[in-house]
Amino acid sequence: MKILISNDDGFRAPGIVALYEALKDVAEVEVVAPEQNNSAKSNALTLHTPLYVHPAPNGFRYVNGTPADCVHIALTGLLGYRPDLVVSGINNGANMGDDTIYSGTVGAAMEGYLFGVPAIAFSQVERDWKHIDAAAAKARELVLQMSQQGLIGSTPWLLNVNMPNLPLDQMGDLKLCRLGRRHAAEAVITQQSPRGETMYWIGAAGPAKDEAEGTDFYATAQGHVAITPLKVDLTDHEQLGDWAKNVSRLNGLN
Numbered sequence: 001m002k003i004l005i006s007n008d009d010g011f012r013a014p015g016i017v018a019l020y021e022a023l024k025d026v027a028e029v030e031v032v033a034p035e036q037n038n039s040a041k042s043n044a045l046t047l048h049t050p051l052y053v054h055p056a057p058n059g060f061r062y063v064n065g066t067p068a069d070c071v072h073i074a075l076t077g078l079l080g081y082r083p084d085l086v087v088s089g090i091n092n093g094a095n096m097g098d099d100t101i102y103s104g105t106v107g108a109a110m111e112g113y114l115f116g117v118p119a120i121a122f123s124q125v126e127r128d129w130k131h132i133d134a135a136a137a138k139a140r141e142l143v144l145q146m147s148q149q150g151l152i153g154s155t156p157w158l159l160n161v162n163m164p165n166l167p168l169d170q171m172g173d174l175k176l177c178r179l180g181r182r183h184a185a186e187a188v189i190t191q192q193s194p195r196g197e198t199m200y201w202i203g204a205a206g207p208a209k210d211e212a213e214g215t216d217f218y219a220t221a222q223g224h225v226a227i228t229p230l231k232v233d234l235t236d237h238e239q240l241g242d243w244a245k246n247v248s249r250l251n252g253l254n
């Protein structure tokens with residue numbers, strides 16, 4: 001098995017180092033990850049500045065681009081082979097509910113999925129790296145078991161996995177979840193720059209709004225590992241009927 005690892009917190013982040021250490025003896029593993037923190041870059045690609053790939057002393061390669069750039073470059077030329085699995089993370093903080101839209105961790109995995117490679121995005125729900133080795137051990141266990149069960153093959157899928165920051169023996173079972181929802185983000189934070197201009201800092205993500213049983217928020221709050229299959233098609237299929245009526249009415253106005 002060949003695994004490509006990336007992340008959005010940058011190639012020096014404890015989460016990607018722990019993930020690499022956990023997976024390096026279960027597969028041929030290569031790491032191609034952003035040089036800087038690229039959290040919340042979603043699936044962004046860099047089109048107007050050149051990208052460079054540099055080797056790090058630990059064997060990782062880092063790119064002056066986004067998570068999706070890293071996976072894109074790796075899959076379309078850098079690796080020279082097709083990995084069996086793309087793994088992203090382990091992220092410093094939750095990627096649950098609406099976070100998945102913004103997440104560079106999910107973006108890196110999604111880039112693999114878009115190229116037809118099975119992909120997993122791993123995140124720890126608390127942002128302090130506490131029990132990162134336990135999260136990495138859990139990720140290793142999941143990848144190994146999926147491989148043994150024949151789930152890592154030619155059929156692509158995209159999984160979003162959020163793990164509670166707990167020791168391994170306290171981490172609960174996998175729970176298959178739907179995404180919850182968050183309230184809208186907190187207000188933007190403003191400060192005066194030393195030159196007297198107003199600086200704007202994007203505020204924190206909103207608190208959970210839909211954290212009902214069955215959601216990723218609920219499962220991780222209970223100490224479980226939340227696993228959610230994601231898709232790329234954003235079509236609101238439930239709304240197609242109503243919009244068929246609206247669109248024909250709009251056309252009738254011509």
Ligand code: MN
Nearest residue numbers: 008009039091
């Ligand atoms: Mn991140």
